[in-house]
Amino acid sequence: MALDDRKTTDFKFIGSxxxxxxxxxxxxxxxxxxxxxxxxxxxxxxxxRSPHAHARIISIDTSKAEQLxxxxxxxxxxxxxxxxSGEFSFxxxxxxxxxxxxxxxxxVAAVAAxxxxxxxxxxxxxxxxxxxxxxxxxxxxxxxxxxxxLNDTYADASVPSGLxxxxxxxxxxxxxxxxxxxxxxxxxxxxxxKTEATHQGYIEPHACLATLGNDGKGExxxxxxxxxxxxxxxxxxxxxxxxxxxxxxxxxxGGFGGKTTVFIEPVALALSRKANRPVKIVMNRxxxxxxxxxxxxxxMDVKIGMMKDGTITAAQGIFxxxxxxxxxxxxxxxxMCAFAPYALENVKQIGxxxxxxxxxxxxxxxxGAPMASFAVESVIDELCNKLGLDPIEVRxxxxxxxxxxxxxxxxxxxxxxxxxxxxxxxxxxxSAPLKPGQGRGVSCGFxxxxxxxxxxxxxxxxxxxCQISVGTPDIGGSRASMALMAAEVLGIDYENIRVTIAxxxxxxxxxxxxxxxxxxxxxxxxxxxxxxxVEKLCKRAAAKWGIPEDAVFWEDGCAxxxxxxAGNFDPVPLAELTKDMGATGGPISGHFExxxxxxxxxxxTHIVDAEVDPETGKTAVVRYxxxxxxxxxxxxxxxxxQFQGGAAQGIGWALNEEYIYGEDGRLQNSIFLDYRVPVAxxxxxxxxxxxxxxxxxxxxxxxxxxxxxxxxxxAAIANAVSAAAGVRLRHLPMxxxxxxxxxxxxxxxx
Amino acid sequence: MKVKVHLWxxxxxxxxxxxxxxxxxxxxxxLLAALVRDFPQLAPVIEAGVSVAVDGRIxxxxxxxxxxxxxxxxxxxxxxxx
Numbered sequence: 001m002a003l004d005d006r007k008t009t010d011f012k013f014i015g016s017x018x019x020x021x022x023x024x025x026x027x028x029x030x031x032x033x034x035x036x037x038x039x040x041x042x043x044x045x046x047x048x049r050s051p052h053a054h055a056r057i058i059s060i061d062t063s064k065a066e067q068l069x070x071x072x073x074x075x076x077x078x079x080x081x082x083x084x085s086g087e088f089s090f091x092x093x094x095x096x097x098x099x100x101x102x103x104x105x106x107x108v109a110a111v112a113a114x115x116x117x118x119x120x121x122x123x124x125x126x127x128x129x130x131x132x133x134x135x136x137x138x139x140x141x142x143x144x145x146x147x148x149x150l151n152d153t154y155a156d157a158s159v160p161s162g163l164x165x166x167x168x169x170x171x172x173x174x175x176x177x178x179x180x181x182x183x184x185x186x187x188x189x190x191x192x193x194k195t196e197a198t199h200q201g202y203i204e205p206h207a208c209l210a211t212l213g214n215d216g217k218g219e220x221x222x223x224x225x226x227x228x229x230x231x232x233x234x235x236x237x238x239x240x241x242x243x244x245x246x247x248x249x250x251x252x253x254g255g256f257g258g259k260t261t262v263f264i265e266p267v268a269l270a271l272s273r274k275a276n277r278p279v280k281i282v283m284n285r286x287x288x289x290x291x292x293x294x295x296x297x298x299x300m301d302v303k304i305g306m307m308k309d310g311t312i313t314a315a316q317g318i319f320x321x322x323x324x325x326x327x328x329x330x331x332x333x334x335x336m337c338a339f340a341p342y343a344l345e346n347v348k349q350i351g352x353x354x355x356x357x358x359x360x361x362x363x364x365x366x367x368g369a370p371m372a373s374f375a376v377e378s379v380i381d382e383l384c385n386k387l388g389l390d391p392i393e394v395r396x397x398x399x400x401x402x403x404x405x406x407x408x409x410x411x412x413x414x415x416x417x418x419x420x421x422x423x424x425x426x427x428x429x430x431s432a433p434l435k436p437g438q439g440r441g442v443s444c445g446f447x448x449x450x451x452x453x454x455x456x457x458x459x460x461x462x463x464x465x466c467q468i469s470v471g472t473p474d475i476g477g478s479r480a481s482m483a484l485m486a487a488e489v490l491g492i493d494y495e496n497i498r499v500t501i502a503x504x505x506x507x508x509x510x511x512x513x514x515x516x517x518x519x520x521x522x523x524x525x526x527x528x529x530x531x532x533x534v535e536k537l538c539k540r541a542a543a544k545w546g547i548p549e550d551a552v553f554w555e556d557g558c559a560x561x562x563x564x565x566a567g568n569f570d571p572v573p574l575a576e577l578t579k580d581m582g583a584t585g586g587p588i589s590g591h592f593e594x595x596x597x598x599x600x601x602x603x604x605t606h607i608v609d610a611e612v613d614p615e616t617g618k619t620a621v622v623r624y625x626x627x628x629x630x631x632x633x634x635x636x637x638x639x640x641x642q643f644q645g646g647a648a649q650g651i652g653w654a655l656n657e658e659y660i661y662g663e664d665g666r667l668q669n670s671i672f673l674d675y676r677v678p679v680a681x682x683x684x685x686x687x688x689x690x691x692x693x694x695x696x697x698x699x700x701x702x703x704x705x706x707x708x709x710x711x712x713x714x715a716a717i718a719n720a721v722s723a724a725a726g727v728r729l730r731h732l733p734m735x736x737x738x739x740x741x742x743x744x745x746x747x748x749x750x
Numbered sequence: 751m752k753v754k755v756h757l758w759x760x761x762x763x764x765x766x767x768x769x770x771x772x773x774x775x776x777x778x779x780x781l782l783a784a785l786v787r788d789f790p791q792l793a794p795v796i797e798a799g800v801s802v803a804v805d806g807r808i809x810x811x812x813x814x815x816x817x818x819x820x821x822x823x824x825x826x827x828x829x830x831x832x
Contacts, residue, residue: 156794157764157791158760170760171760172758172759172760173758173759173760256832257832333827336826336827348759363830364832366832367832406806409803409826410756410803410805410806410822410824411805411806411822413805413806413807448808448829450830452810452811514830514832515829515830515832595812597810597811597812597815598807599808599810601808707832
């Protein structure tokens with residue numbers, strides 16, 4: 001049986017839970033993260049940042065900084081490439097301001113010096129003259145007629161005429177007749193929602209070590225989710241050929257989408273080129289908040305019609321996302337994911353990408369989907385409450401299934417939403433009694449997942465062990481998953497497989513570790529590379545036995561004759577074939593390079609219990625259950641970890657995390673003391689249920705699991721908190737002051 | 751081979767009001783080229799990056815996926831992730 005046909009459960013290694021190979025390095029401090037790199041003669045870089053939200057740069061005087069002892073180079077925008085277009089031009093403008101500073105924290109110059117302290121002192125000596133301009137940081141205000149214009153050339157052809165120039169992209173999609181659908185409903189609810197910008201909150205700040213010599217050749221070590229895209233982008237921004245820059249990904253202390261682009265890396269390269277010395281830059285936490293990419297803040301209107309029996313007759317959503325000072329807010333994903341869990345005859349979704357005086361947004365797990373899900377699933381909850389319907393039964397009644405025409409157009413292949421809802425209904429959590437003052441919330445969520453360019457190289461050693469080179473940084477335990485999949489194909493122990501993240505000079509191109517693609521795409525490529533090696537092993541056995549190649553097959557780590565007619569030979573283990581491989585044809589390795597296009601979409605259902613203190617507005621999440629379709633869990637512990645991580649980040653997003661800007665347009669809370677992420681004491685044990693509805697596009701049925709888990713939490717928590725507080729919360733985060741205001745407003749209305 | 755392509759509704763303004771168009775294409779690369787040829791106003795959208803769904807399977811970027819006359823084909827926004 002071909003491995004590609006194997007959708008069974010008779011796995012030997014897949015589904016087991018061995019220790020991760022990089023675990024010991026990480027808990028003992030042996031692992032090398034971004035800031036751990038050193039080089040002889042290394043300089044330290046510091047960046048000069050705008051204190052203004054919106055200002056024209058009149059002049060930059062670097063002379064005093066250059067005169068400071070220990071300063072070796074100073075760069076401004078003039079030291080970067082000219083005439084870039086498209087996304088590279090936006091990235092460069094974000095990395096180093098040109099004519100205007102567009103947000104508080106926008107880089108305007110940088111210095112390199114012999115110590116970090118001297119570099120910071122020198123940065124303070126760079127004199128920038130600004131003409132302060134009016135600013136705007138709120139998405140609705142940025143769309144208003146009188147809003148300050150950031151750039152009147154950014155809007156593309158999709159934007160309807162008559163909108164403010166800050167609206168730079170527009171999306172609408174859907175099918176059916178929503179007006180007729182609303183007219184046929186027994187109850188229609190329309191509400192408006194807002195969510196504030198949140199940061200991915202990775203523990204490791206951005207850090208890099210760059211060398212760019214007089215010969216035009218460069219080396220870059222950095223913490224990144226994708227070193228090939230870092231290579232391509234950095235080379236373009238400093239004006240060298242991509243092939244002249246080798247990029248090595250360090251271990252990564254969290255990314256969640258925020259490390260899919262570059263910020264300090266091109267600056268370090270430019271400083272290095274000018275000083276002809278290696279330059280290291282490490283951001284502090286305040287810089288991470290002020291100048292890297294948080295998620296978009298949103299303003300949304302959602303309208304849904306429902307029959308008394310729970311059938312949804314029509315749904316419409318308008319999703320306005322501000323993405324900072326440049327185009328790119330993921331409003332099309334908000335629109336396409338918003339109603340995807342439901343089979344709708346009449347649906348319409350509209351998205352607006354709006355620029356404002358904030359840092360350029362970056363991806364954050366399932367970009368755009370969690371906010372849209374919050375609005376949609378909140379309205380469904382309101383409808384269920386008013387019609388006296390069970391929220392899971394209503395979702396089951398309307399659930400998307402195989403063959404359903406998705407809200408974004410095409411029909412679904414095999415999907416597992418119904419299975420997650422059935423598992424939620426049967427879970428003891430759903431029927432457990434609530435204490436007074438507690439509320440329960442439910443929500444579904446959807447994400448597409450992604451394939452992307454992928455290369456894997458696998459080499460067998462003489463002692464029968466295996467070395468695998470992948471190009472996707474390990475951000476969630478993927479080394480373990482790759483080793484398990486290779487072990488399954490080769491039939492050798494997990495411990496005998498070493499997985500290395502190769503640099504850009506030693507492996508073919510790899511897309512970023514994003515889109516929940518690594519276990520799917522690098523996993524598929526690992527399986528195929530292992531199969532390539534197995535084919536070669538079978539050939540060696542055939543030659544050894546003097547029988548045709550197709551008379552040999554591979555099973556349990558051994559080459560075996562395919563039957564009595566092939567001959568009576570004892571099975572030959574892998575190690576015996578590799579022991580002599582130098583003399584029987586040379587080294588044996590396997591390769592696979594492709595762009596897999598079978599990433600299956602995935603769904604999840606979350607159940608949350610919360611309680612609210614009406615005196616203080618403080619919320620506690622007291623019970624949380626995540627149920628999600630993983631297709632096939634290669635390493636269940638890391639699948640559960642992804643589920644729990646999504647829920648934990650969702651709890652922070654829903655309850656406390658937000659970018660707070662002052663009237664002056666400056667970020668008020670740029671450290672973790674003021675930007676409150678959940679800590680262990682804020683979290684309950686997050687229970688998980690792995691549903692496995694195999695993805696037909698992967699040999700073992702894998703679906704990505706990294707992103708779907710953050711889609712349902714905002715709504716599930718909002719529904720629980722609203723039930724506990726007795727008032728509907730439509731603005732995230734539901735921080736204590738916001739809950740108290742809602743309670744007071746309701747008391748006045750009542 | 752003639753294939754029918756569904757567009758997202760926001761593209762109607764670029765296709766003379768059509769949400770479903772018929773073009774000559776044997777694979778996804780042909781399809782995108784034919785859309786640009788027959789509806790030049792779609793060129794910036796397609797150059798910016800799109801995905802194609804064929805019978806529900808979302809093809810993020812490949813230009814070599816074969817197409818059949820009876821398949822359900824949707825042009826979609828380019829997919830990426832975090």
